[in-house]
Amino acid sequence: MKQSVEIIQPGNFNSENHWYPKALNATIHPMVNFFLNLDQKRIINRYCHLHPMVDRDKLSEILDYRCKYFMWGGADLINCTSAGGNRQMVVIENNSCPSGQKSMPLLDDNKEDGSYRLLVERTFKPLLKPKQGTPKIKGKLAVIYDKNYMETSGYAATIAEVMQEEVFLVPYYLGANNEHIKLDNGLLYLYHQGEWRPLRAAFRYLTQRPWTRLPVHCKTKLLNPIIACLAGGRNKMVAAKAYDLYNAELASHGLKVNIPETIWDISKAEIPLWINKMGGQAVIKVPYSNAGQGVFTITNERELENFMNQDIDYERYIVQSLIGNYNWSSTSEKGKFYHVGTIPNTKGQTYVIDLRMMVSSTTSGIKPLCVYSRRTASPLTDTLHDGSDSWEMLGTNLSVKLGDNEWGSDTNRLMLMDRRDFNKLGIGLDDLIEAYIQTVLSTIAIDKMCKNLFNSKGKFKMRLFKSLNNDSTLLNEILL
Numbered sequence: 001m002k003q004s005v006e007i008i009q010p011g012n013f014n015s016e017n018h019w020y021p022k023a024l025n026a027t028i029h030p031m032v033n034f035f036l037n038l039d040q041k042r043i044i045n046r047y048c049h050l051h052p053m054v055d056r057d058k059l060s061e062i063l064d065y066r067c068k069y070f071m072w073g074g075a076d077l078i079n080c081t082s083a084g085g086n087r088q089m090v091v092i093e094n095n096s097c098p099s100g101q102k103s104m105p106l107l108d109d110n111k112e113d114g115s116y117r118l119l120v121e122r123t124f125k126p127l128l129k130p131k132q133g134t135p136k137i138k139g140k141l142a143v144i145y146d147k148n149y150m151e152t153s154g155y156a157a158t159i160a161e162v163m164q165e166e167v168f169l170v171p172y173y174l175g176a177n178n179e180h181i182k183l184d185n186g187l188l189y190l191y192h193q194g195e196w197r198p199l200r201a202a203f204r205y206l207t208q209r210p211w212t213r214l215p216v217h218c219k220t221k222l223l224n225p226i227i228a229c230l231a232g233g234r235n236k237m238v239a240a241k242a243y244d245l246y247n248a249e250l251a252s253h254g255l256k257v258n259i260p261e262t263i264w265d266i267s268k269a270e271i272p273l274w275i276n277k278m279g280g281q282a283v284i285k286v287p288y289s290n291a292g293q294g295v296f297t298i299t300n301e302r303e304l305e306n307f308m309n310q311d312i313d314y315e316r317y318i319v320q321s322l323i324g325n326y327n328w329s330s331t332s333e334k335g336k337f338y339h340v341g342t343i344p345n346t347k348g349q350t351y352v353i354d355l356r357m358m359v360s361s362t363t364s365g366i367k368p369l370c371v372y373s374r375r376t377a378s379p380l381t382d383t384l385h386d387g388s389d390s391w392e393m394l395g396t397n398l399s400v401k402l403g404d405n406e407w408g409s410d411t412n413r414l415m416l417m418d419r420r421d422f423n424k425l426g427i428g429l430d431d432l433i434e435a436y437i438q439t440v441l442s443t444i445a446i447d448k449m450c451k452n453l454f455n456s457k458g459k460f461k462m463r464l465f466k467s468l469n470n471d472s473t474l475l476n477e478i479l480l
Contacts, residue, residue, distance in 0.1 A: 004171070005168055005169065005170050005171070005180060005190065005192055006153075006156075006168070006169040007166050007167075007168060007169075007192075008143075008153070008156040008157050008159075008160045008166065008167045008168075008169055009160055009166050010160045010161050010164050010165070010166075011160075011161065012157050012160065012161075013112070013113050013116075013154070013157040013158060013161055014157075015112050015113075017150070017153060017154070018101070018102060018116065018150055018151065018153065018154030018157070019101075019102050019103075019150075020102050020103060020150075020411055020414065022411065022414065022416065023102060023103050023104065023105055023414075023416055023418075026105040026416050026418035026419075026420075027105060027418055027419050028105040028106065028107060028417060028418060028419075029417055029418055029419050029422035029423075030419075031422065031428070031429055031432075032371060032417040032422060032432065033107055034429070035368075035429055035432040035433065035436075036107060036368055036371075037107075038433075040060070040063050040064075040365065043063070043433055043436070043437075044056060044059050044060055044063070046430070046433060047059065047433055047434075047437060050430060051254065053254035054253065054254040054255055055252075055253035055254055055255070058250075058253040058255065059253075059255065059437075062255070062440060062441065062444060063365045063366065063440060064364070064365040065361075065365060065366055065440070065444050065447075066361055066362075066363070066365065067361035067366065067443065067444070067447040068447060068450065068451060069224065069225055069227050069228050069231070069447055069450035069451070070096065070224060070228040070231070070232075070233060070361075070443055070446045070447040070450055071123050071127070071223055071224055071228070071360060071361045072096070072097065072098075072119065072123055072223060072224055072358075072359075072360045072361070073094050073095060073096055073098060073224075073228075073233060073358070073359060073360075073439070073442075073443045073446070074094070074095045074098025074099070074100055074356050074357065074358040074359070074439075075091055075092075075093070075094040075095075075356070075357050075359075075435075075438065075439035075442050075443070076091070076092045076093050076094075076095070076354050076355070076356055076396075077089045077090060077091055077092065077354060077355045077356075077357065077435050077438060077439070078090050078092060078323060078339060078352070078353075078354050078355070079339070079340040079341075079353070079355065079426070079427055079431060080323050080337045080338060080339055080340060081337065081338065081340050082335050082336065082337050082338075083326060083335075083336065084335075087340065087431075088258050088337070088434075089258060089355070089431060089434045089435045089438050090258045090259060090260060090323065090337070090438075091243070091257055091258060091259050091438050091439075091442045092259075092260075092354065093236060093239065094232065094233065094239065094439065094442040094443060094446060095207075095233060095234070095290065096224045096228045096229045096232075096233025096234055096446075097204055097205050097206065097207060097210075097223075097224055097229075097233070098356065098358055099148050099151055099356075100151075100356055100358040100369070100370045100371075100372055101114065101115060101116050101119075101151050101154060101155075101358075101369075101370060102148075102150050102151050102154070103356075103370070103372035103414055103416065104369075104370035104371065104372060104416075104417065105416060105417060105418050113154075113157075113158050113161070114370075115358075115369045115370045116154050116155060116158040117158050117161075117162065118360075118369055119155075119360050119369055120155065120158045120159050120162050120203075121162055122360055122362040122363075122367065123223065123360040123361060123362060124159065124201075124203055124223050125162060125163070126362075126363065127201065127221055127223055128163075128200070128201050128221065137187070137198070137200040137201075137219060137220070137221075138198065138200060139187070139197065139198035139199050139200035139201075139220070140166070140167075140168055140190070140197050140198070140199055140200065141159060141163060141165065141166075141167045141168070141199070141200065141201055141202070141203075142167065142168040142169070142170050142188075142190060142199050142201075142202045142203070143155050143156040143159065143167060143168070143169050143170065143202070143203045143204075143205065144170045144172045144181075144202050144203070144204050144205065144206060144214075145169070145170070145171060145172065145205040145206065146171070146172055146173050146174060146205070146206045146207060146208050146210075147205075147207060147208070147399075148205060148207075151205070152169065152205045153169055155203050155205070156168075156169040156203075159203060168190055168192065168197075168199075170190060170202075172206060172213060174208040174209060174212065174213070178213065179191070180192070181213075182196070183215060183218075185219070186215075186217060186218060186219040186220075187199070187218075187219045187220055188202060188214075188218065188220040198220075199220045200220065200221065201220060201221040201222070201223075202220055202221070202222050202223075203223050204222050204223060204224060207234070207290055208290070209234075209288060209477060210226060210229050210234065211226050211229060211230055211477055211478045211479060212477045212478075212479065213479070214226050214479065215479040215480055216230070216460045216478065216479065216480050217458075217459075217460065217480060226479075227450045227453060227454070227460070228446065228447075228450060230453070230465065230478065231446050231447075231449040231450040231453055232445070232446035232449055233446055234288065234290060235287055235288055235469065236285050236287040236288070236318055237264055237265070237287035237288075237316065237318055237468075237469050237471075238287075238449060238465075238468050238469050239442075239445075239446060239449075240259070240262045240264050240318060241264065241449070241468055242445040242446050242448065242449035243257040243259050243442060243445050245445070245448070245449070246441070246444065246445035246448060247445075250441070255437075255441065256441075257438065257441045257442050257445055258438055259320075260283070260320040260321045260322075260323060260330075260332070260337075261278075261320065261321040261330070261332035261333060261334065262318055262319070262320045262321075263318065263319045263320075264316075264318045265316050265318075265470070266316065266317045266318065266319055267315065267316065267317075268308070268312075268315075268317065271284060271304075271307075271308070271317060271319060272304060272308070274319045275298055275304060275319065278319075278321055278322070278330040278331065278332065279330055279331045280298075280299070280300070281298065281299050281321075281322040281324065281328055281329060281330045282298050282319050282320065282321060282322050282330055283295065283296065283297055283298070283319070283320045283321075283322050284296040284298060284307055284317055284318075284319055285317065285318050285319075285320065286312060286314055286317060287314070287316065287317065287318055287469075287471075288314065288474060293399075294312075295395070295397075296391075297322060297324075297390040297391050297394045297395065298322070298390070299322070299324070299328055299384055299388070299390040300384065300386075300388075300390075303390060313473050314471055314473050314474060315471045315472065315473060316469070316470070316471045321337075322394075323337050323338060323339060324338060324339065324380070324390070324393070324394060325338055325339070325380050325381065325382055326338040327382055327383060328383075328384050339352045339353075339380060340426055341353065341380055341426065342375060342424050342425060342426055343423070343424050343425075343426050345424075349379035349380075350379060350380050351375040351376050351378075351379050351380065352375065352376045352380055352393060352394055352396065353373050353374065353375045353376075353396065353415060353425060354373065354374055354396045355371065355372075355373050355425075355427070355435050356371065356372050356373070356374070357371055357435045357436060357438075357439040358370045358371070359436070359439050359440065359443060361443075361447075366440045366443060366444075368436055368439075371417050371432070371435075372414065372415065372416060372417060373414075373415035373416075373417070373421070373425055374396040374397065374398055374413055374414060374415060375396060375413050375415055376392065376393055376394060376395060376396055376413070377392045377393075377395070377410075377413065378392040378393050379393070380393050381393065396413070398410045398411065398413055398414060452464070453465055460480060462475075462480070
């Protein structure tokens with residue numbers, strides 16, 4: 001685990017340091033390459049052809065949307081279907097400051113920094129330009145991280161190259177001493193080589209309760225600002241409400257964010273009642289966890305009992321309908337949906353997969369950056385037996401928590417968008433377009449929630465946030 005602050009100079013980007021070995025030499029699948037090069041007009045024409053009830057002008061407006069706060073996100077989606085063949089890409093969550101670059105084959109072998117550079121040039125660099133009427137902030141650039149050194153060091157090297165200046169690569173772990181960073185009059189400072197250096201902007205990769213270390217109000221420009229996490233990017237409770245509010249706006253235009261049936265603001269004692277209502281199968285989520293932590297799939301009394309016996313700090317939870325095999329999925333108001341899964345292997349086994357679609361806001365709308373997939377550890381079975389571990393069949397996250405602020409990754413389950421893996425996923429071009437549209441819609445929903453949480457003077461509406469997410473443990477963590 002890296003502990004010390006590093007200075008990254010221009011000209012130090014080395015591909016082998018910033019990609020998984022299996023992705024470094026992979027050749028991107030032609031269909032994925034084609035999708036990532038589709039222009040907006042062709043995407044709209046295709047989508048509206050397949051969804052004739054969609055308002056074409058509204059869809060164009062959505063894809064042109066420029067985010068104010070949630071500038072960079074990565075949605076996790078699952079490809080599911082109903083018994084009647086109604087296939088959907090369903091948003092499980094949309095993550096602020098997501099991973100993904102190290103898993104993405106290059107679109108162009110001659111551009112060795114890939115979509116690292118796309119994100120920096122399209123989204124981070126424009127953020128640095130001072131807004132008209134605001135004073136210019138002098139200071140250094142930094143990448144601040146609490147995990148994923150492979151990617152964060154890649155971003156630091158890319159920013160140094162694009163901006164042609166040195167960049168600080170700064171560890172900032174949850175629960176650590178962290179005396180090397182301070183906030184003074186709203187500006188972040190980094191202590192390095194005997195002096196405090198102001199930071200005019202920081203590329204942020206803090207994923208573990210970032211609101212405990214960085215404030216909502218910050219003069220140092222952050223990608224993403226902390227509000228993006230509180231409003232849904234790292235807060236599943238508020239995200240669910242953001243999607244619900246945006247879906248009400250979209251209803252008359254034939255569009256919606258597809259999400260599982262979600263019950264929010266539940267105390268721990270209420271959880272068994274809601275699981276029983278869903279037929280005994282459901283997903284429980286601690287709203288503020290990530291990297292596969294704090295998510296519990298429930299398919300039997302044993303799994304529910306194991307969850308209820310856990311000591312968890314937070315007070316409020318969400319429960320969602322479980323999408324599993326048709327024979328053991330939740331029965332929701334929309335019916336029963338189940339995983340499409342991978343193409344069966346030579347043993348006849350199908351695995352659950354998810355799809356991560358990373359996007360960023362640009363001057364010409366929200367654009368895709370990279371895509372990858374993850375499969376579960378165990379194949380999906382038609383029936384559950386005593387002792388079956390549903391998480392092994394449904395949990396796709398690759399992160400493995402090794403200890404405090406130490407993480408590993410189970411890359412054996414990584415499915416690349418290359419010539420070899422993509423064919424196993426059972427998805428096509430229209431599924432990629434659908435995943436992109438769903439990612440954009442969920443991104444906009446969260447950005448709109450961000451806007452709602454500030455008043456006309458730019459102050460955070462704590463009273464409104466409390467009404468949306470009345471969890472005293474969380475509220476006491478937030479730095480303003």
